[in-house]
Amino acid sequence: MSVSPGRSAGGTALADRSPSPEAAPPLSISGLRKSFPGRTVLAGLDLRITAGRLVAVLGANGSGKSTALRCVVGLERPDGGSIRLHGEEIVGLSGRELARRRSRAAMIFQKIHLVQRRGVLDNVCAGALGRLPLRRSLTPALFPRELREEAMECLRRVGLADRAGDVVGRLSGGQQQRVAIARALCQRADIVLADEPVAALDPAAAAQVLELLSELAREQGLAVAAVLHQPELARRYADRVVGLARGRLAFDTSPGHLSDRDLDDLYATGEAAP
């Protein structure tokens, strides 16, 4: 898999995002709160992710990791707090402006969620739906040529250009997850939130996906957060490790300083109090 930094044929939006030190962080969450009937899942979460870094998010089952990411991409509506994308607040916003601000964040799912019956390239193109008018996007046949070229470039970045014509269902799990990452690139997102992206993959495929994510962070300047359940993977691939417990930030450290104590505490705390 090769991720070439300078070369950007179709994806100018992806090239060179090395941040200036003063710029607002790509994603900054503060005091985020979310409850479901009968239980508080996020109890004032603070989290920041940085351009050019892969942040591993650890936490026990039910600690609120998925909910936090889903609040950012709009699959859950937060009760309160603040979510800023490149300094722009999105909590309490709605409509077009919200969609515009949010388009810079993409989500990668454990279950991948590609459209199985469609081709690989069509799936990647779907990442761009948010910026296409309906008359160019009602069916894949209407997708503009430039979009197909951009999508090809995204596939090249994840090392799957040769599978562009295949139906998604024929690809292995690891390959499908890389197609999903290409879709996020085609969305021109510079913030990638991956919820257990490798939980369903074998070790080799998992390593490939995490290597890809960390390369995209380092070489393309993306801000990547990946929920992981294996601390070894976090130590190996992440630039930073954060722990969530009971809907709050429990620690924020570098992989080198991540101690077994941190982990024992993290996994002992269990779920958020109701």
Added chain:
Amino acid sequence: MTTGTRVPAASGRRSPSAAGAAVVTVLVVLHVLAWQGTGFSPADLVRGWRGMADFAGEAIPPDLSWPVLGAGIRAALVTLYIGLLGTTFSVPFALVLAVLGARTTAPNRWVYQAARSLLSFLRAVPDVVFALIFVTAVGLGPFAGVLALIFHNTGVMGKLWSEAMEEIDLGPRDALRTNGANGVQVVAHAILPAVVPQFVGLLLYRFDVNVRSSLVLGLVGAGGIGFLVNQSIKLFRFDQMATHLLIVLVLVVGVDLLSAAVRRRVAV
């Protein structure tokens, strides 16, 4: 069988035998009421066997002369056409109402409820009733039959399709929403690709049903071979009626085989 371990009965529940007896009693009472309510009488059937025999005697042999056969085949084609147009023209309406009336794709609760209600109404009114209404509007003939099928089939197919859409995995829908896709784009790129095989299968099944319904529609004056069957009964030409029923049999079996064959193809 595990005879050694017995699952204890949940407390607060009546014993199975009491519940069973209650269900059986209710069922028996219902059937007795139904027997009386419908004037069900095997004795009448036995007494009427002569009439049946006369009827059969006149129907056999069927009148296979060319004028009767030719008219029957032409009318059967009209019946097929009614079923075809009634099915095809209901597709756009069924699709829109299915999307608006599926929990997974409805834009909001009000639209969902409205679409559901409309679908229920169209389904609840039998196609024969629609046919009678349209016969008064556009006159006797196949056009009234086509209109009736469009209305009723929109209700049935819309319901079946919306259920198919409610059963799919919602992951791809959520993924496209986070990509910034709007409602129509989500339906076009995540929902429909997942349900196309079910949709085609249900469409063919409905075509099959609609061809058979259009026979009945003919009986109330909406053209096709049903109309000829009705006429030959009124004229006491049971031999002609038998010819028409034979043609109907061929038509129905043919459509059934065709739609089953295509459905098998699509399912693969």
